[in-house]
Each structure stands twice: as C-alpha cells, then as structure tokens.
Amino acid sequence: MNSSYALGHADEELARLEHQAAMLAPATGLLLRRAGIGPGMRVLDLGTGTGDVARMVADLVGPTGSVVGVDRAPDALAAAARLTDQPNITFVEGDIADWRSSESFDAVVGRLVLVHTPDPVAVLRHHAGSVRAGGVVVALEFDMTGARSVPPTPLVTRAREWICGAIERAGMDPGLGARLGGLFRSAGLGEPTMVGVQGYHPAGDPNGPLVLAGVLRSLLPLLVATGVAGEEEVGVGSVRERVERELTEAGAVFVPPTLVGAWARRK
Ligand SMILES: C[S@@+](CC[C@H](N)C(=O)[O-])C[C@H]1O[C@@H](n2cnc3c(N)ncnc32)[C@H](O)[C@@H]1O
Numbered sequence: 001m002n003s004s005y006a007l008g009h010a011d012e013e014l015a016r017l018e019h020q021a022a023m024l025a026p027a028t029g030l031l032l033r034r035a036g037i038g039p040g041m042r043v044l045d046l047g048t049g050t051g052d053v054a055r056m057v058a059d060l061v062g063p064t065g066s067v068v069g070v071d072r073a074p075d076a077l078a079a080a081a082r083l084t085d086q087p088n089i090t091f092v093e094g095d096i097a098d099w100r101s102s103e104s105f106d107a108v109v110g111r112l113v114l115v116h117t118p119d120p121v122a123v124l125r126h127h128a129g130s131v132r133a134g135g136v137v138v139a140l141e142f143d144m145t146g147a148r149s150v151p152p153t154p155l156v157t158r159a160r161e162w163i164c165g166a167i168e169r170a171g172m173d174p175g176l177g178a179r180l181g182g183l184f185r186s187a188g189l190g191e192p193t194m195v196g197v198q199g200y201h202p203a204g205d206p207n208g209p210l211v212l213a214g215v216l217r218s219l220l221p222l223l224v225a226t227g228v229a230g231e232e233e234v235g236v237g238s239v240r241e242r243v244e245r246e247l248t249e250a251g252a253v254f255v256p257p258t259l260v261g262a263w264a265r266r267k
Contacts, residue, residue: 017050
C-alpha cells in the first residue's frame with residue numbers, strides 16, 4: 001500500500017493538495033526559515049508533488065539559489081511545472097528511494113513524503129549523502145494524533161479515528177511527525193531540532209471542515225478497503241456541511257494535525 005502515494009493524483013486530488021498547501025504555507029515557511037533555509041542555497045525538495053514547497057524554498061533562496069524538486073508522479077510534476085514561473089526551480093521525475101543527483105546540495109527538504117515511503121530511515125540516509133558537510137536535512141510531517149475539536153465534537157472525533165485507523169492499517173504512521181527524532185538518529189543524522197506548528201480554526205472558519213472533508217473524500221477508498229468505515233457512514237457528499245454545522249452549534253475550534261519540523265546539520 002505505501003509503495004505508491006495512497007491519495008492518488010486525480011484532478012480533484014491535485015486541487016485538494018493546492019488548498020491544503022495554502023493552509024500549510026504559514027507553518028511551512030516558519031519551519032523552513034527556522035531550519036536555516038535562506039538566500040543563495042541550493043536545495044533538493046523530496047516528493048515535491050505540485051511543487052508548493054519547492055516554490056516557497058525558491059522564494060527563500062532567491063535568485064542566487066536554486067531548487068530541484070523530485071517526484072515519481074508525472075501528473076503531479078506536470079501540475080507543478082504549470083504552477084511555477086520561478087526560473088530557479090527544476091522538476092525531475094524519480095523515485096526518492098534511489099534517485100540521486102550528481103551535484104551536492106546545501107539542504108534537503110521534504111514535506112509529507114516520508115510517511116508515504118516504506119523505509120523513511122533509508123530515504124533520509126540516502127539523501128543525507130547528497131548534502132554537503134554543514135548542510136541541513138529538513139523533514140516536515142504531520143502528527144495527526146492530536147487533531148481534534150475544542151470542545152470535542154462527535155463527527156470530528158470519529159473522522160480522526162477513521163483517518164488514523166485507515167492510515168495505520170495501510171502500514172503508515174499517522175503520528176510520524178512526532179517520531180521524526182528517532183528516524184533522524186537511525187539515519188545517522190544525530191539529534192534533530194524538532195518543533196511542531198499547530199493551526200486553529202474557530203467555528204465559522206470554512207477551511208477546517210473543507211480540509212477534513214477533502215481528506216475523507218480522498219481516503220474513502222482506503223477507509224472502505226481497510227474496513228475502518230463504510231461509504232454510507234462517512235457520507236462524503238454531506239460531510240463538510242455536517243462538520244461545519246457541528247462545530248458552529250458547539251462553538252468549537254477545529255484543530256488540524258500538527259505540522260512537525262525536524263532538522264539536523266550534516267557533520
Ligand atoms: C502528500 S504529497 C506531498 C507533496 C509536497 N511535498 C507537499 O507537501 O505539498 C506526497 C508526494 O510524495 C510523492 N512520493 C511518494 N513516494 C515517493 C517516492 N518513493 N519517490 C518520489 N515521490 C514520492 C507522491 O507522488 C506525492 O506527490
């Protein structure tokens with residue numbers, strides 16, 4: 001299951017990724033800057049998808065720096081190329097398990113990609129090998145285990161259980177973000193700095209229900225295949241409205257998964 005990207009790349013999925021990317025932009029920018037991504041750097045973006053992180057990094061490194069975004073999905077790379085007009089970005093098709101550039105990089109970054117790889121330690125170790133001594137390896141992953149509403153509401157609680165349950169049964173780790181430290185140590189990168197950035201969406205903010213409904217729609221085949229939930233139970237056609245109503249009636253704040261950043265310098 002986790003040898004391919006579990007959520008696919010249909011047009012609807014690409015649109016969902018773009019909305020998710022806009023939601024994640026503030027946290028991503030904060031973590032990338034804090035990890036030391038800055039002007040003049042040459043950066044590799046693993047599992048670049050539609051290129052959102054690559055574009056943010058291109059802005060941070062400026063015209064004297066450059067970014068290479070690698071992904072194995074040609075449709076995502078085609079979308080990334082359409083969305084990009086910065087001259088300092090190159091997109092390359094490749095499997096991050098074994099793809100390697102002949103050049104070395106000042107930094108390797110990857111957002112929401114290690115969770116999709118069967119051996120994230122091997123991926124980190126492999127790409128740490130393309131970072132110059134003193135360069136930085138940065139991983140950004142979700143810790144989904146704390147996603148909730150405050151106060152708790154039934155559908156949001158059930159949705160988190162469905163999503164985490166299906167991801168687990170598919171052999172992936174919904175709490176991977178929290179465990180990045182162990183992966184870095186096992187990959188020989190030492191003890192990383194780790195910081196989680198948490199979004200909050202007050203009742204009435206449409207973005208929380210939209211994100212949750214989009215994830216449920218994309219994961220529906222997996223929810224059903226893993227036996228975590230049935231199609232009727234999830235009711236994707238109405239789930240966004242039901243979450244929105246539930247949060248509004250309870251005056252509840254929607255708390256999405258935490259985006260955890262881990263980074264370490266190569267000795
Ligand atoms: C959730 S998307 C994240 C995209 C992007 N990093 C972002 O944060 O917006 C995961 C991406 O990783 C890619 N991916 C997963 N496993 C891969 C592998 N082994 N080699 C290359 N790309 C991979 C998928 O094709 C997909 O585009």
